[in-house]
Amino acid sequence: MTESQYARVVQDSADVVILGAGPAGLVLGNLLLRNGIDCVVLERTGRDDVRNRARAGFLAANTVRILARNGLDEGLRRYGQEHGVCEFRTGDGRFRLDYRRLGRGEPHTVYPQHELVADLLARYLDAGGRIRFATEAVAVHDADGPTPSVTVREEDGRPGRLRARYVTACDGRHGAGRRSLPPGAVRHHRDHGVSWLGLLAEAPPSLDAVGYALHPRGFAGHMARSAEITRYYLQCAPGTRADAWSEERIWDELDLRMRATEYGPLLRGPVVRRTVVDLWSDVLEPLRHGSLFLVGDAAALISPSAAKGANLAVLEAEILAHALTRALAHGDPDALDGYSQQCLVHIWRAQEFSHWMIGLLHETPDSEDAHRFRERLRHARIAALRTSATQQHWFAENYVGV
Numbered sequence: 001m002t003e004s005q006y007a008r009v010v011q012d013s014a015d016v017v018i019l020g021a022g023p024a025g026l027v028l029g030n031l032l033l034r035n036g037i038d039c040v041v042l043e044r045t046g047r048d049d050v051r052n053r054a055r056a057g058f059l060a061a062n063t064v065r066i067l068a069r070n071g072l073d074e075g076l077r078r079y080g081q082e083h084g085v086c087e088f089r090t091g092d093g094r095f096r097l098d099y100r101r102l103g104r105g106e107p108h109t110v111y112p113q114h115e116l117v118a119d120l121l122a123r124y125l126d127a128g129g130r131i132r133f134a135t136e137a138v139a140v141h142d143a144d145g146p147t148p149s150v151t152v153r154e155e156d157g158r159p160g161r162l163r164a165r166y167v168t169a170c171d172g173r174h175g176a177g178r179r180s181l182p183p184g185a186v187r188h189h190r191d192h193g194v195s196w197l198g199l200l201a202e203a204p205p206s207l208d209a210v211g212y213a214l215h216p217r218g219f220a221g222h223m224a225r226s227a228e229i230t231r232y233y234l235q236c237a238p239g240t241r242a243d244a245w246s247e248e249r250i251w252d253e254l255d256l257r258m259r260a261t262e263y264g265p266l267l268r269g270p271v272v273r274r275t276v277v278d279l280w281s282d283v284l285e286p287l288r289h290g291s292l293f294l295v296g297d298a299a300a301l302i303s304p305s306a307a308k309g310a311n312l313a314v315l316e317a318e319i320l321a322h323a324l325t326r327a328l329a330h331g332d333p334d335a336l337d338g339y340s341q342q343c344l345v346h347i348w349r350a351q352e353f354s355h356w357m358i359g360l361l362h363e364t365p366d367s368e369d370a371h372r373f374r375e376r377l378r379h380a381r382i383a384a385l386r387t388s389a390t391q392q393h394w395f396a397e398n399y400v401g402v
Helices: 003-007 023-034 047-052 061-069 074-079 113-126 247-257 309-330 334-361 368-387 389-400
Strands: 011-019 041-043 081-083 086-089 093-098 109-110 130-132 137-140 149-153 159-169 186-201 210-213 220-224 230-236 270-287 290-293
Touching: 003 270, 003 334, 011 023, 023 093, 023 290, 047 113, 061 074, 061 309, 081 159, 093 389, 113 130, 130 247, 137 309, 137 368, 149 247, 159 309, 210 290, 220 247, 270 334, 309 334, 334 368, 368 389
Parallel strands: 011 041, 011 159, 041 130, 086 210, 159 290
Antiparallel strands: 081 109, 086 093, 137 149, 149 159, 186 230, 186 270, 210 220, 220 230
16 A cells, blocks of 8 residues: 555544553553543454453463552452462472462462453443544554554545554454554564463362473473363474364363372363464564653563563553653653563563473473483472472562562
C-alpha cells in the first residue's frame, strides 16, 4: 500500500497508540486513562480471543503490589491463591523448599493470566477506554519524528492509519513494533536447544507444590492453575509437533519422570490444550527508538522456566505509564529518557536466573565429554540447593523477584 493510498482512508489519532491487549498493553492503557492521557489499544484478535488466551499464572509479589496500588487487583484479591512451595524430584530423592519463608519472605499468587486480562479489559472499557479489536498493526512509521503513525489492517481487510505522539509496542516478538525497529537496534539471542510440550489438563493438582522433576528421559514440571486445572510440562525433542504424543503416552511419561511409583500417582484427566515451547532467551537494546517503546515480550523474551514474562511486562508497563504521564501531562521528558535502562536492569537480572534454571533442569545437547561435565555441575547445583541455606535464600529471592 502506497502513501497516497493510505492517505485516502479514514484516519484516527491518540496521544499514545498501544499495540496489543495483553497484560502489558492493558495495564499501560488503564494507567494512562486514569491519568487523563488519551490512548487507544489496537488488538489483532477479537474480544473473546483476548479473554481466553491461556498463559502462565504465577504472579510475583511485586506484580501484586503494582496491581494493588493502581486499583487493578479486585479479581486477584477475590480469587488468587497464595503459593510458596517447590518440590524437586531427582534420582537421589526429593526435597521441598518453602520459599515464601526464605529470601525476602515473598510468595507467588496463582491467578490464571486470562482471568487477569479479563479483569484489566473490563476495567479499561468501563472507564471509557478505546480499543479496536480485530485490527492488525502492520507497521510503525516515522518513529524518529514528533508524529509517528501506525498503519493497520481493519477487520474487513481495509487499510487504515493512526497518528500519535508515542507508540508503545506491547504486541510480542512477532508484532509490528519489532518489525519496525531501525537498523541500530541490537538483538541478543540464545537458543538453549531445549523444547517443552506444554499441557493444560482438566485434572486437579497432584501436588501442593510446584513440581520440578529431573529425569534421564528429560524434565517434567507440574504447576497448579486452579482446583480443576493443572499445567504440566514435558521436555521433548526440538521440532516435536504439539499433537505428536497421544494422551496415554503423555500421562505415562509424566508418571515415569515424576516418579509416581515412588511418590504417589498423578491425578489424570483430559488434556485440553497443548503447545510446544522452545526455550529461547531474547533481549532487544535499547527499548526506546524515538517515539517507539518496547514493552513485555516485544522487549525481551524469557524462558518459562523462571515464570518471569508476565511479571516483567506489568513492571515495564507501570514504569512507562509513569514516564508517559510525566511527558504528556507535565512536559517533563526525563523519565522517558531513562525508561530503557531502568527496565533492562530488571530484564537482565531475570534472564540470568532463567539461564541458571535452564541449566539446573535440563540435560544439554553437548559432546560426550561436555555432557558429563555439565551433568556433574547439575548434581552440584541440586546438592547445594538441597543443603545450603545461603543457596536456598538466593533461590527464593530470585525465583519470586523481578
